[in-house]
Amino acid sequence: xxxYNEMYEGENVxxxxxxxxxxxxxxxxxxxxxxxxxxxxxxxxIGITFAVYGEGGDPDRLIPFDMMPRVFEQAEWRRLERGxxxxxxxxxxxxxxxxxxxxxxxxxxxPARLVYQNEAYEKSxxxxxxxxxxxxxxxGIDLVRTGKDDFFVLEDNCRTPSGVSYMLxxxxxxxxxxxxxxxxxxxxxxxxxxxxxxxxxxxxxxxxCQDRPTCVILTPGHFNSAYYEHSFLANLMGVELxxxxxxxxxxxxxxxxxxxxxxxxxxxxxxxxxxxxxxxxFRPDSMLGVPGLMDVYRSGGVTxxxxxxxxxxxxxxxxxxxxxxxxxxxxxxxLLKNVQTWTLWKPDDYxxxxxxxxxxxxxxxxxxxxxxxxxGPKSTKAEIEEFRKKIEADPSNYxxxxxxxxxxxxxxxxxxxxxxxxxxxxxxxCGDRIELVPGxxxxxxxxxxxLVVNSSQGGGVKDTWVLTE
Amino acid sequence: MLSRTASNLFWMGRHLxxxxxxxxxxxxxxxxxxxxxxxxxxxxEWASLLQASGTSDxxxxxxxxxxxEKIEEFLFFDRDNPxxxxxxxxxxxxxxxxxxxxLTGQVxxxxxxxxxxxxxxxxxxxxxxxMAELTDFTTRHASTVRGAINATQLRNDGWHFMNLxxxxxxxxxxxxxxxxxxxxxxxxxxxxxxxxxxxxxxxILRALSAHRAFHWAYGGDVTAGRVADFLILNGESPRSxxxxxxxxxxxxxxxxRRYGDKVPTTARDKAREVLERLQNQEIDTIFDDGLHEFLTxxxxxxxxxxxxxxQDYLQGGV
Numbered sequence: 001x002x003x004y005n006e007m008y009e010g011e012n013v014x015x016x017x018x019x020x021x022x023x024x025x026x027x028x029x030x031x032x033x034x035x036x037x038x039x040x041x042x043x044x045x046i047g048i049t050f051a052v053y054g055e056g057g058d059p060d061r062l063i064p065f066d067m068m069p070r071v072f073e074q075a076e077w078r079r080l081e082r083g084x085x086x087x088x089x090x091x092x093x094x095x096x097x098x099x100x101x102x103x104x105x106x107x108x109x110x111p112a113r114l115v116y117q118n119e120a121y122e123k124s125x126x127x128x129x130x131x132x133x134x135x136x137x138x139x140g141i142d143l144v145r146t147g148k149d150d151f152f153v154l155e156d157n158c159r160t161p162s163g164v165s166y167m168l169x170x171x172x173x174x175x176x177x178x179x180x181x182x183x184x185x186x187x188x189x190x191x192x193x194x195x196x197x198x199x200x201x202x203x204x205x206x207x208x209c210q211d212r213p214t215c216v217i218l219t220p221g222h223f224n225s226a227y228y229e230h231s232f233l234a235n236l237m238g239v240e241l242x243x244x245x246x247x248x249x250x251x252x253x254x255x256x257x258x259x260x261x262x263x264x265x266x267x268x269x270x271x272x273x274x275x276x277x278x279x280x281x282f283r284p285d286s287m288l289g290v291p292g293l294m295d296v297y298r299s300g301g302v303t304x305x306x307x308x309x310x311x312x313x314x315x316x317x318x319x320x321x322x323x324x325x326x327x328x329x330x331x332x333x334x335l336l337k338n339v340q341t342w343t344l345w346k347p348d349d350y351x352x353x354x355x356x357x358x359x360x361x362x363x364x365x366x367x368x369x370x371x372x373x374x375x376g377p378k379s380t381k382a383e384i385e386e387f388r389k390k391i392e393a394d395p396s397n398y399x400x401x402x403x404x405x406x407x408x409x410x411x412x413x414x415x416x417x418x419x420x421x422x423x424x425x426x427x428x429x430c431g432d433r434i435e436l437v438p439g440x441x442x443x444x445x446x447x448x449x450x451l452v453v454n455s456s457q458g459g460g461v462k463d464t465w466v467l468t469e
Numbered sequence: 470m471l472s473r474t475a476s477n478l479f480w481m482g483r484h485l486x487x488x489x490x491x492x493x494x495x496x497x498x499x500x501x502x503x504x505x506x507x508x509x510x511x512x513x514e515w516a517s518l519l520q521a522s523g524t525s526d527x528x529x530x531x532x533x534x535x536x537x538e539k540i541e542e543f544l545f546f547d548r549d550n551p552x553x554x555x556x557x558x559x560x561x562x563x564x565x566x567x568x569x570x571x572l573t574g575q576v577x578x579x580x581x582x583x584x585x586x587x588x589x590x591x592x593x594x595x596x597x598x599x600m601a602e603l604t605d606f607t608t609r610h611a612s613t614v615r616g617a618i619n620a621t622q623l624r625n626d627g628w629h630f631m632n633l634x635x636x637x638x639x640x641x642x643x644x645x646x647x648x649x650x651x652x653x654x655x656x657x658x659x660x661x662x663x664x665x666x667x668x669x670x671x672x673i674l675r676a677l678s679a680h681r682a683f684h685w686a687y688g689g690d691v692t693a694g695r696v697a698d699f700l701i702l703n704g705e706s707p708r709s710x711x712x713x714x715x716x717x718x719x720x721x722x723x724x725x726r727r728y729g730d731k732v733p734t735t736a737r738d739k740a741r742e743v744l745e746r747l748q749n750q751e752i753d754t755i756f757d758d759g760l761h762e763f764l765t766x767x768x769x770x771x772x773x774x775x776x777x778x779x780q781d782y783l784q785g786g787v
Contacts (some may be wrong), residue, residue, distance in 0.1 A: 044585065045578055222567045231569040241570050246473050246785075257472040257785020259626060260728050 004147050004407040005419055006070060016071040016467055019184050024068070024410075024417065032067070032412060035177055039065050042173055064460035065170065067177070070409045070422060070442040077438055077466040080143070080151060080426070083335035084436060086326060088139045088428040091158055091313045093329035095135035098312060099126050104328055110321050115312060119366060122274060122309030124281060128298050130307045131204045132432055136314075137269075137305040138197070139428045140164075143336070145407040152339045152404065154423065156322065158314040159306055160271045163441045163461075164427050165229035168193060168236075170463040171439070186468040188438040193427070194236035197269075200431035201237075204303050205266045208252075213266040216240045216256065218247070220272050220288050230271050244272075249292035252301045267303045274308050316365045316399050317343060339404060345396035353400040354391070357384050360400045362391065375451060377403050406451055409462070411444055421445045423453050424464065438466035472785040474568045475630045479778065481564040482634025485611055488557035490642045492607035494518050495544050495554075497676045498537070499600045515540060518676075520649045524552055538595070545603050546591065554607050558587055561614075573621040576614065583610035626727055629720040633778060636720070640713035640771050643700055646673055648764040670696045677708050697760065698752040710767060714744045717774065724782070736777035743770045 007017045043062050072080075097104050098115050099122075105112045115121060140161025142154040171190055175182055198215065205213035219230040221243050234241035246256050247265065255262035270277065276286045281294040296302050312318065320341045323334040342349035342360075353360060357376055364372035374387040391398050408419030426440030442464045443453035453459040498518055515535045519525035524543075527550060532539045547553045551560075562584040565572055572580075590598065590606065615635075622628045650673050670691050674680045677700065686705060687695050701710045721737035755763045 045581060222563070227566075231566075235570045240471050240474075242471060243473065246471050259470045259472055259475045259630075259724075259782040259785075260732050262785060 006409045066462040069463040071465045090325040120311030135307040136310040143424045156314045162226045165232040167441045174463045188466045190437045190439040198237040200429040203431035209266040215267040218270040247290040269305045342400040344398045362400045439464045476783040477564040477568040478630040479634040482631040483638040484557045484561035486638035492604045496604040571627045575617040575621045579614045579617040633720045636713045636717040
């Protein structure tokens with residue numbers, strides 16, 4: 001397979017990487033190792049860690065950080081940006097629709113079964129329109145590149161996409177370690193993100209809110225793998241980081257317990273899944289949520305970001321219909337392509353996939369984090385046969401995609417610099433406006449030849465640059 | 470401020486102070502072993518130090534007879550001992566992690582570095598570590614954290630809660646150490662005023678890093694009356710009951726001023742009352758009425774102040 005190399009066009013270095021390459025070339029060997037150690041020390045000291053469950057070992061593991069950034073030209077980025085915003089608008093329109101009149105289902109463009117039998121479809125919020133009609137306020141769209149102009153959306157994350165703290169910290173650390181690079185390259189800043197996020201949250205405050213809205217971040221607690229990110233964002237936005245036990249419902253509002261007594265909360269950016277939000281409405285055994293929260297939400301006393309039920313739009317089965325949503329709701333042609341996807345509940349697709357398993361990537365519809373998937377070309381015969389049995393048992397639980405020729409980006413490895421596969425997750429914010437900062441999280445598969453970039457699967461991260469003209 | 474945040478800050482202060490107390494005990498233990506002594510005396514002094522940390526039963530249950538290695542393990546490394554240095558630092562760091570939004574980068578950094586270094590020490594074979602290193606480690610890091618707090622934290626309610634934790638814990642630790650001296654150390658009442666007595670008072674002073682300070686303040690001989698006066702009523706002594714309480718009241722006044730009359734001030738009122746009683750005390754009367762009785766009263770009342778802090782601020786007014 002041929003892989004697009006982000007840095008080279010044939011023998012030549014691509015323009016956006018020109019300065020970077022000369023930087024690398026003049027870098028003494030031990031300098032790199034020294035800086036790598038320095039970076040790790042910085043991460044460790046700041047406490048940026050990522051808890052990986054079920055692996056034993058260090059519960060506070062660092063995500064490997066690669067010092068070689070990934071670079072976008074201004075024009076490349078603007079195209080992506082338009083595509084991402086378009087997709088975000090369509091996804092929110094879809095959510096508004098399926099919790100309302102469901103025109104798209106009536107029009108026969110999306111099978112009713114996929115919507116109404118979807119685990120993430122939340123019947124209890126049908127007819128509840130959140131402020132400004134926004135259901136998903138922070139959308140992380142995973143993109144891969146296979147050629148100069150070929151970007152594909154791999155996945156939409158409409159619930160609580162994580163990783164934005166790495167985008168910000170990677171930049172911070174790069175600037176601290178290599179100021180010269182930032183003087184020599186004109187790199188667009190990303191550090192306005194927390195400010196944008198706060199504005200987005202404030203812009204969707206409920207109508208009942210009179211004064212400046214009080215926003216909070218709701219975390220499952222410090223044992224959660226993304227706890228660092230939760231506290232980091234709360235810190236940068238200057239809002240309280242609360243746990244369920246800090247909140248309570250009284251009458252038509254939600255309050256937090258403070259040293260000066262109860263304080264009303266208007267907007268909750270929750271980093272907690274739907275089933276844990278309210279034990280009276282969802283799982284009665286959950287201690288993480290707030291009893292009565294959903295009643296307040298439904299009566300317009302509080303905004304929950306993302307709205308309960310937003311997950312129905314980021315399902316891997318629904319994913320195949322996003323281009324359709326763009327056409328249906330916006331009357332536009334999609335700017336970003338989907339990856340070709342076979343849905344195994346269709347007999348023809350099923351037949352094709354079962355015959356070509358060794359060449360395909362198969363994913364569980366509700367899986368995430370690189371779990372529950374089969375990468376055909378990287379698997380043994382036995383693994384493939386085992387997966388085949390799983391698919392046979394429940395075909396509608398799976399989708400399949402071709403093995404994509406993910407682009408590679410030069411990456412520091414043991415032996416020096418080598419191409420490694422990357423993807424990209426930009427974070428799109430939806431409130432009264434739709435915005436994103438020029439950048440995102442680039443994840444890199446550090447193992448040679450690996451196409452899996454998830455941090456839970458040994459992937460690393462690198463800084464993502466967008467150059468100004 | 471979130472009640473839970475305040476609570477974590479309060480406990481962070483308490484745990485940091487408690488870690489230092491454990492390290493001090495170790496330091497004193499180290500000194501004892503360097504002194505010529507009978508086996509029996511050596512044993513009983515170790516036992517009294519365990520008593521001071523309120524953990525002698527837990528120790529006996531897990532380790533049996535006292536040896537230096539076991540004490541070191543117990544007071545420094547043992548995660549089952551909630552008052553060990555490792556336990557306290559870990560809890561302080563965990564508390565800090567939970568309320569990172571309320572800490573400056575420098576405070577978190579100091580706390581986190583302490584914890585990372587601690588984990589390195591834990592992984593070092595025990596025979597490669599000497600005890601002085603352990604106490605140095607603890608006091609050095611504790612000072613760095615406290616320094617970072619003093620230099621960088623906003624003087625807001627969070628700062629008051631953190632320091633309140635520090636001073637209430639300190640008041641409690643000093644009182645308990647004194648109490649232990651009075652009851653446990655001396656084999657028989659005839660020993661009062663003897664060489665052994667004096668030596669033990671010195672040990673207490675050392676445990677509180679107050680040996681030098683005592684001589685600056687009083688000069689001359691170490692006597693029970695002077696040491697007690699220094700550790701109870703001397704407003705210049707940094708760990709005395711009166712200083713700790715004075716600071717506690719100061720922080721509680723700060724909170725009351727910030728929050729105004731909508732928030733109850735029962736903790737402050739109680740702390741004021743205890744302080745006032747201390748201010749009207751003479752050391753001779755304390756001895757006449759019984760040091761142990763006095764300390765029991767004090768420890769109980771400090772406990773009451775702490776639970777009123779909880780009631781006033783840490784339940785969210787619900």
